[in-house]
Amino acid sequence: MGTKQEETEQTSEDKDAPQQDSASVADVSVEVATVDHTLRMLRRMYRKSRRKPKGLKRLLAYVLNIPHITVIVTAVVFVLVVIIWSLLWVFIIRRESYSGAYFAGMFRVANVEFLPEYRQAESHEFVSIATKIQHVVSSVYKTSSVARLYKQAVISDLSNNDQGGVLVHFWMVFVIPRVKSAVMSEEFVGAILKNSVLTSLQNRSSVGYLLGLPVDIDSILINVVQRSDYTSNTEDSQCVDKLYANLPGVSVPLNVFSSWGGVSCHVKLTSAPGSLIRLVVSSFLIEPTDCVDDALVVYDALLPMRGRILHSLCEPVSSSISIVSTSNVMLLSFRMSDNKSFKGYFEAIAEEKCVSEVETQPEGQIYSPFYPSMLPPECACTWKFKTPNPGLGVALHFQNYVLKPKDMKGCNNGWWRVNEVIFCGIYVGYHTVFRIAHHSPAVEFRCSSPNSVQPFQASYSSYNISHPCPESYFLCTTGLCVERSRLCDGLDDCQDESDEMLCSRPTMNCGSSSHPLFVCNGEVDCSHGEDEINCTQETTCSEIRYQCRSGSCILKKNAKCDDVPDCKDHSDEADCDCGHPTPVNKGGSSTGLHRIVGGVNSVEGEWPWQVSLHFDGSLYCGASVLSSNWLISAAHCFSKDRLSDPRYWRAHLGMLMQGSAKHVAEIQRIVVHEYYNAYTFDYDIALLHLKKAWPASLSPLVQPVCLPPSSHTITDSHRCIVTGWGYRSEDDKVLPTVLQKAQVSITSQTECQRIYGLISPRMLCAGVPSGERDACRGDSGGPLSCQAPGGSRWFLIGIVSWGSGCGRPNLPGVYTRVTKFTSWIYSHIS
Known part of the structure; x- marks a missing residue:
């Protein structure tokens, strides 16, 4: 290559200039072409020298090409999104969008002869008629407005009664979108069935034809049930038994143990x-859990229908009880955990x-039907009395x-007709006398409670119509006769305070005959203090x-937990770790702009027994701490079906501001007073048993309030405070965040009775004449705490119950009088 370069240089020197220019251009162009061609040749040679990828390696090389990677990643992401969305739809979205609705129902098919084989679900006779009835029910709903939601009907049982025909017990299942769940009520489902019967009713008969099936429209009953009720009652369930009593008076034993499982x-x-069925419960060993975990529920049907509950047992049975049905069927539903038995x-x-002629000489007894069994929802009895003379x-x-x-309200605990005048029976906690000013009255009684209620008995005698009570006796509104000397003595001898009403304030006699109200009440009323001497006598x-x-007993009224031993056994100072708050800081205790009908902000630890009760996550009522396991509140907070379920409740303890509770407790059991009256709010008291005791380390921010004995007396010098997170005015729409307190004064019982009229001895009034300080909505069940002058402990005197509005002038709040329930409270929490 070097020689060729020398030859080129020598030739160029022998030529003139123009020739040199032309040759030079030609040479350059040839040289460039040669290089480009050389490069192409080298590239081809290099490709030939490499081994081409085959099989998987060739595919991999193709995939790893950048444009291909983008397409593949996009496809993979798309597939993953489709899979995830499908899973969400199947397991979450679809499950949330649609839910099963279960109903239990019953009706009577008339003009059909009952066969004994109908009691056996596997018999050919049962299958034949059940298939027919099931087809009729399904046809009704498949041609109704809810056809798309209807899934199936299942005939569970066939029975007979004294009305003839066949009584059908059945299940129905619907699949309902959540947006329509409120529409599918038991009233709506039942109306579809009744409307089908109504279309064929003629001549005012109660039997109509449901697609050819004669159905008694008055017997149709539909109830919503839980899915667990449906699944646990089907024929393939391992926990269903059937028993039959053929001969009257022959006892069929029942023994159930927790070996069945929980x-x-x-x-x-x-x-x-x-015939009817009488169930006798001689022993029932369970944990008291308010019918959530361990329970026996007795139904007046063969399916667990809410409208047919006879009685519920939620605590151990100490003495034998008996329950009577209204027909010849009964269902026992058990929920028992380990080591429980029935x-x-x-x-x-x-x-x-029950019809009898009764002579009033000598005295005697009358009893409720089926006594001593509980009264069923349906029963009747008539007594025809006769006295010796018309006077x-x-x-x-x-x-x-x-x-x-x-x-205007119905009778829920007995309907009475006495000489064509109608009366209602009410269970109370005291003795009464009902007088009939006629020498031969007819007294008719009918059961009227939706469930079984306790029996009653009464002694009867004759009396002088013109002089019901002996001389020197006073006739109470309860019918009792008390000595006139016992009027206005501070004791409720009449059981309804009628002997203490309309009494002027007693004059203070500082001699030996001082009025009982003034003696040893903790205040010096006499100039020399003789009314407070010898109080431990x-x-x-x-x-x-x-x-x-x-x-x-001793003369001293407020001996409990006053830091002075008064009883010889010092029992008055026992169990006194209560009612002694230690506020964290008192700086803001008397100030604040957030008023609840005249209230002000509390401070941390000022009311350590105050509890906020939340139902389904929202503030609903208040309560007070009684012990490490028990709270006390108002019965009306739990008066409805869902409100009586402890699983929806949470107790927030040690809390000043909503949301800052030191401890949130679950409720195991709610004990509502057995005599609570939802119309008059009498006996408005309830106890709540916590699932677990609150930790002792929370003291002093959580502490019990002192429970007053029945003798506890409140005077004008006592300081009484109502607390709660309720509304700050009658028209308020926003609840306060900080616990509010308001000082109120106890109103005399006479004045309280004059204002409201419907005031029982188990109620008291408190407020101020201007109405500027009062409890309001949301405070129900909370405490009215009172402290003696110079004392250190606070006692629970009242429970917020009811009133006329909030903060209205001359309309004080009405509270449950706790001193009337001391023994009842201790009977449950001790």
């Missing part, structure tokens, strides 16, 4: 047509024909029952005398 188990009882029996009994009437003495004239016992644990 699930719902059911026993279906049937007796001969025309013992008892059932029998067929005849329906009582004598009939007096009925009840232990825990009172008859009052019927008003033992005296006769009464509700205004403090009773020591030994059983002896």
